[in-house]
Amino acid sequence: MLTLEKNIDAFVEKYLITPENIWQPTDFLPNSQSENFIEEVKEIQELSKDLDDDFWVVMVGDTITEEALPTYESWLLDVEGISQMNNEEGDNGWAKWIRSWTGEENRHGDVLNKYLYLSGRINMREVEIATQHLIADGMDIGTGRDPYKNFVYTSFQELATYISHNNVAKLARKKGHKLLGKMSKIIAGDEMRHHRAYTEFVKQIFQHDPSEMMLAFRYMMKHKIVMPAMHLRRSNGQKGDLFNQFSVVAQRAGVYTGFDYVNIIKKLISVWDIDKITGLTSEAEKARDYLMRLPERMYRITERIVVPNTKYDFKWIRPIS
Ligand SMILES: [Fe+2]
Numbered sequence: 001m002l003t004l005e006k007n008i009d010a011f012v013e014k015y016l017i018t019p020e021n022i023w024q025p026t027d028f029l030p031n032s033q034s035e036n037f038i039e040e041v042k043e044i045q046e047l048s049k050d051l052d053d054d055f056w057v058v059m060v061g062d063t064i065t066e067e068a069l070p071t072y073e074s075w076l077l078d079v080e081g082i083s084q085m086n087n088e089e090g091d092n093g094w095a096k097w098i099r100s101w102t103g104e105e106n107r108h109g110d111v112l113n114k115y116l117y118l119s120g121r122i123n124m125r126e127v128e129i130a131t132q133h134l135i136a137d138g139m140d141i142g143t144g145r146d147p148y149k150n151f152v153y154t155s156f157q158e159l160a161t162y163i164s165h166n167n168v169a170k171l172a173r174k175k176g177h178k179l180l181g182k183m184s185k186i187i188a189g190d191e192m193r194h195h196r197a198y199t200e201f202v203k204q205i206f207q208h209d210p211s212e213m214m215l216a217f218r219y220m221m222k223h224k225i226v227m228p229a230m231h232l233r234r235s236n237g238q239k240g241d242l243f244n245q246f247s248v249v250a251q252r253a254g255v256y257t258g259f260d261y262v263n264i265i266k267k268l269i270s271v272w273d274i275d276k277i278t279g280l281t282s283e284a285e286k287a288r289d290y291l292m293r294l295p296e297r298m299y300r301i302t303e304r305i306v307v308p309n310t311k312y313d314f315k316w317i318r319p320i321s
């Protein structure tokens with residue numbers, strides 16, 4: 001972490017964008033200072049009627065996941081090698097990275113939340129309650145404070161969010177909802193850029209510490225990548241009681257499926273050139289063998305999974321009573 005930290009300014013420069021130069025939520029929303037505001041909101045509400053409940057459930061889940069950003073920022077600031085105020089000049093480089101990344105991510109929940117509010121399809125109070133709960137419930141992604149495991153997790157998750165926002169964009173465009181399509185697409189673009197950054201960190205760790213990095217990768221794959229919204233719950237419910245239903249809906253809507261999970265593993269194996277890494281201990285060689293065989297094995301299991309068609313009652317899309 002100390003070695004990589006020396007390049008943090010270059011990473012920030014290459015993979016993150018300053019507030020003035022990046023898109024902001026306002027760029028994709030009706031301007032409330034304009035005379036056309038009400039007309040534009042009406043148009044959004046008309047178009048929103050054409051998208052089905054499953055679609056809105058996925059949108060809400062994705063929004064709440066983005067809105068739980070305080071959980072991710074505080075988690076990452078606690079990872080070994082990342083620290084705030086560790087010397088007289090202030091933060092170490094990693095803290096700077098985490099903060100700049102957080103600043104970018106914050107725009108995702110912001111724009112999605114405002115859009116849900118304008119759509120007229122959502123019971124915002126229930127969404128707000130679920131968000132407050134999710135932040136309070138926190139998460140345990142099984143990485144501990146280990147930076148190697150955490151960077152495997154973030155490499156994976158940034159790609160997962162790319163896939164999910166990108167699929168939402170496709171569904172929205174198919175229904176003629178251009179603005180929502182554009183907005184989701186641009187969020188997906190951010191996630192892809194973040195994914196590239198985190199995979200680059202891991203790539204560099206592989207150069208310095210190949211065996212330990214390989215073992216960390218296997219560890220994370222063996223224990224499965226849990227979703228950051230794992231503790232999602234309904235109002236007056238139990239911790240995590242809503243996550244499975246949300247996950248089923250995301251799968252049948254085609255927004256994030258078991259096959260996406262396997263494809264992400266494949267992509268990580270290829271981007272890190274797992275088959276070509278040299279200088280491994282015998283234990284790390286075994287880990288490599290496990291990883292190389294994993295996608296095919298998981299693909300076969302995924303093929304057998306049947307996604308239920310049950311209609312769930314989500315309070316998020318019920319009228320406010
Ligand atoms: Fe995001």
Ligand SMILES: [Fe+2]
Pocket residue numbers: 105158161190191194
């Ligand atoms: Fe991201």
